[in-house]
Amino acid sequence: MLTQERFNTILNLLEEKGAVTVQELSEVLGTSESTVRRDLNTLNEQGKLEKVHGGATLKKSDDGFVNTEDDFVTKSHLHSQEKENIAKYAASLIKDDDFVYIDAGTTTEKLIKYLPENIKATFVTNGIVHAKSLVRKGLRAFVIGGELKLITEAIIGVTAIEELNRYNFSKCFLGTNGISKANGFTTPDIDEAMIKNKAHEKSYVTYILADHSKFNRVFSVSFGEMSNSCIITDKLTDNSYKDLAVIKEVDG
Numbered sequence: 177m178l179t180q181e182r183f184n185t186i187l188n189l190l191e192e193k194g195a196v197t198v199q200e201l202s203e204v205l206g207t208s209e210s211t212v213r214r215d216l217n218t219l220n221e222q223g224k225l226e227k228v229h230g231g232a233t234l235k236k237s238d239d240g241f242v243n244t245e246d247d248f249v250t251k252s253h254l255h256s257q258e259k260e261n262i263a264k265y266a267a268s269l270i271k272d273d274d275f276v277y278i279d280a281g282t283t284t285e286k287l288i289k290y291l292p293e294n295i296k297a298t299f300v301t302n303g304i305v306h307a308k309s310l311v312r313k314g315l316r317a318f319v320i321g322g323e324l325k326l327i328t329e330a331i332i333g334v335t336a337i338e339e340l341n342r343y344n345f346s347k348c349f350l351g352t353n354g355i356s357k358a359n360g361f362t363t364p365d366i367d368e369a370m371i372k373n374k375a376h377e378k379s380y381v382t383y384i385l386a387d388h389s390k391f392n393r394v395f396s397v398s399f400g401e402m403s404n405s406c407i408i409t410d411k412l413t414d415n416s417y418k419d420l421a422v423i424k425e426v427d428g
Contacts, residue, residue, distance in 0.1 A: 177205060182215055183224075190225055190234050197231035228389055230256060258387040258410035258427075263287040265426040266349055266385055266408055272296040274346045277375045278306055280330030280368075281351030283385040285309065300343060302331040302371055325368065332367040340374045348379030350405075352386050354393035357420060360402050362395040369399040376400050383408055391417065 177185075182205050189196050189204065201212045220227035225234065262283055267290035270276055278284050280303030288309040299310050299317040304324070310317035322336030350372050354362040361384060363369050376382045382405040391414060402421035411427040412418070 177207070179215070182207070182211075183219060186215060186219065186232070187224060190232065195228075195231060195233040200231070229258070233389075259283040259286050259385075261410055261426045262385050262387060262408050264290045265424070266383060267291050269383070270295065270297050270347065274298075275300075275344070277301065277340075277343070277345045277348040277379060278303065278310075279348075279350040279372060279375060280304075280306060280328055281385070283387070284349050284351050287349060287385070288313065291315065300345070302336060302375075304329045304331070323367075325365070328365075328368065330368060330371070332365070332371055336371055337374050340371070340378055343378055345375070345379040346381070348375050348382045350375065350382060350384050350400075352384055352390055352399075353395045355384075355386055355391050355402070355407070355417075356394045357402075357417070359394050359398050361400040361405075362393075362398050364395040364397065366397045369397040372399040376405070381406070388413055 185205060186196070186201060189201070198209050198212050198216070202209045205212065216225065216227045216232050219225045220232070225232045259282060263286035266287045270291065272295060274297040276297055276299050278287065278299055278301040280301070285303060285306050288306060291313060293313050295315065297315075299315060300320065301307050301310065301317065302320050302322070304319070307317055307319040320331050320336045320339040322331045322339070323333035325332050352361040353364060356362065363372065376399070382400070384405050384407045386407060387410050391412070402417070406422040406424060408424045408426060411425055412423060417423060
């Protein structure tokens with residue numbers, strides 16, 4: 177396949193999915209991962225996409241607005257090491273007497289891996305994968321009922337919100353698609369935004385788990401203000417965010 181053909185295929189796939197991994201592109205293009213990385217570097221320099229660790233995402237608009245959402249598998253391969261560092265620190269915050277809500281998402285799912293098997297905390301989640309992981313570790317876990325959103329493997333809807341109203345969490349761990357100074361925490365789905373907002377409302381302390389790529393990105397629905405939560409990230413490239421929120425950096 178000629179270079180320009182590879183470029184067109186990469187850009188078309190990005191338009192369709194919003195994000196792609198190096199491994200995925202290597203399989204689609206029938207070429208080596210090193211060639212894919214060179215192609216991504218070139219397209220990034222041309223301003224046609226945004227190269228991230230492990231793959232690429234659609235080029236953001238000047239105001240940071242994004243109108244697509246990646247599927248669970250694609251997200252799990254992007255910024256994987258950064259997510260591991262964030263998840264490991266987040267897990268260390270959970271104590272035996274905590275009643276914890278864990279939001280569906282790829283970074284929050286990694287948090288479960290770092291929980292000690294003998295921890296006595298109780299967990300509630302809207303993530304199908306998360307619930308399975310918690311139970312496999314022998315932990316006490318509840319999954320809320322409602323409608324299943326396949327792309328993020330999350331439980332959403334009115335029934336789920338009604339269930340959350342019954343609980344009062346000591347700690348809540350949420351994912352987010354975007355963080356911006358003007359719009360706070362954002363996500364592309366109004367139903368997921370309502371779940372996140374309700375979980376935050378019913379929690380004593382809320383932690384937002386977000387790698388650096390989430391900053392200066394805006395999706396269509398806001399679900400919380402930065403001043404009301406602690407953000408755990410790998411590194412902060414814009415220190416002005418520290419004036420608006422409590423931020424913990426755990427790079428490496």
